[in-house]
Structure formats: structure tokens, C-alpha cells
């Protein structure tokens with residue numbers, strides 16, 4: 001079976017800085033693939049290059065064999081691929097529900113349908129009881145769930161989650177992992193960036209390690225996290241955390 005997502009030799013430079021250097025990998029339907037690497041490794045840029053927020057300087061991105069390289073984010077979302085942002089910025093004066101309705105409108109014909117679908121997405125991410133709360137009061141964990149709910153509202157085939165556990169209480173991580181497994185079981189393929197190596201190893205099928213814009217290693221989670229090059233890349237930074 002062909003890959004759902006195929007990234008082939010994607011490079012991206014910002015001025016003189018090579019944020020991505022010929023990165024290639026495939027994502028199979030139904031898998032959960034983790035991407036790890038120290039700050040500045042190019043992980044977020046990789047997601048931006050795939051999802052249309054940054055145009056790759058070279059290389060190709062194929063979604064179900066269709067070339068989506070350099071297309072607009074909305075177009076790529078319509079084709080079934082969305083990404084969440086490392087720092088989510090919900091519309092703070094709008095309710096949780098309305099934040100999801102905005103995303104839901106892309107796949108629904110009318111407002112009533114969009115609201116119904118948005119409510120189901122809120123239920124799926126465990127926020128239904130807060131539907132009428134303004135997003136400005138959301139905790140970090142709730143923001144992460146809201147961001148995932150907004151992504152689901154576009155009816156994606158594949159989601160790219162940029163640090164879905166970032167800044168979340170240790171105690172809330174189990175619930176988020178359970179949520180990701182439910183989403184995968186509902187047929188959505190997941191690629192996620194994560195710093196918490198212990199957490200990520202518990203549920204991803206495969207890991208890719210990046211450093212300095214390049215893919216360093218790809219394979220079984222336990223093997224990748226114990227690899228000397230990966231360990232060194234992590235120890236080479238002050239800490240393993242993004243701001």
C-alpha cells in the first residue's frame with residue numbers, strides 16, 4: 001500500500017539558515033509517528049512545510065499520491081491534512097464551541113451543520129461541558145484539547161500535532177495520550193512532535209529524530225531514543241524544553 005503522506009527531500013532556508021535539509025520520510029495510514037529533536041532542530045518548520053505555511057525551497061510533499069507541495073494551508077486542509085500550532089491562539093473572546101465552529105465551517109455547508117459537527121468534536125476531545133465558556137479562561141491542557149478539536153473539525157485524514165503535551169501538567173498527559181489513541185482508532189493518522197521522550201514512547205509506533213534540520217534516525221521508539229546520536233543531540237542543548 002502506498003504511503004498516506006510522503007515527504008521527499010524537503011529543504012527550507014530562512015536567509016542563510018538551513019532550517020530543513022533534504023528531509024524524507026513516509027507516513028502509513030493509521031499510524032502514530034513521533035518526531036523528536038532538540039530546540040531549533042527544524043521540527044515545526046517541517047510541519048509548516050508539509051501543511052502549506054512555509055513553501056519548501058526544494059523537495060516534494062505527496063498526500064495520498066497527490067502533489068501538495070507549496071499549496072495553501074486551506075487547500076491542503078480541504079484535502080485532509082491539518083496541523084496544530086505549537087503555541088495555540090484561540091479566539092479568546094469566543095466560546096470553546098465557536099472556536100471549533102470556525103474550523104468546522106470549512107467542511108460543513110451551513111451554520112447549523114457546522115455547530116452540530118463542532119459540538120461532536122468538542123465531545124470527542126472531552127470539552128463538551130465547557131462549550132459555552134470563553135476560550136480566554138482555558139487552561140493549557142484545555143487549550144491543547146481545543147486545538148485538537150479545531151483540527152478534527154476539518155474532518156482530517158491526517159493531523160500534524162506540534163507539541164500537544166507542551167506545558168501540560170504531568171497528570172494530564174495520560175488523558176491526552178488516551179485521546180490521541182481514540183482519534184487514531186477513529187481512522188485519523190497522527191504525526192506529532194514531542195519533547196517528552198518517556199511519554200512519546202508509550203504510544204507511538206515509530207519515531208523520527210531530527211537535529212540541525214536533518215533527519216538523524218528513524219525506527220522503533222526504544223531504539224531511536226537510546227541511540228548515541230540522539231542522546232548527544234539532546235545533551236547538546238541547555239534543556240529539552242521549548243518555551
Ligand SMILES: Nc1ncnc2c1ncn2[C@@H]1O[C@H](COP(=O)(O)OP(=O)(O)O)[C@@H](O)[C@H]1O
Nearest residue numbers: 014017019037038039040041042043044045046
Ligand atoms: N519564520 C522563520 N524565520 C526565520 N527563521 C526561522 C523561522 N522559523 C524557524 N526559524 C529558525 O529555523 C530553525 C528551526 O526552527 P523550528 O522549526 O522552529 O525548530 P523546532 O521546532 O525543532 O524547535 C531555528 O533556528 C529557528 O530559529
Ligand SMILES: [Mg+2]
Nearest residue numbers: 043044086242
Ligand atoms: Mg517547534
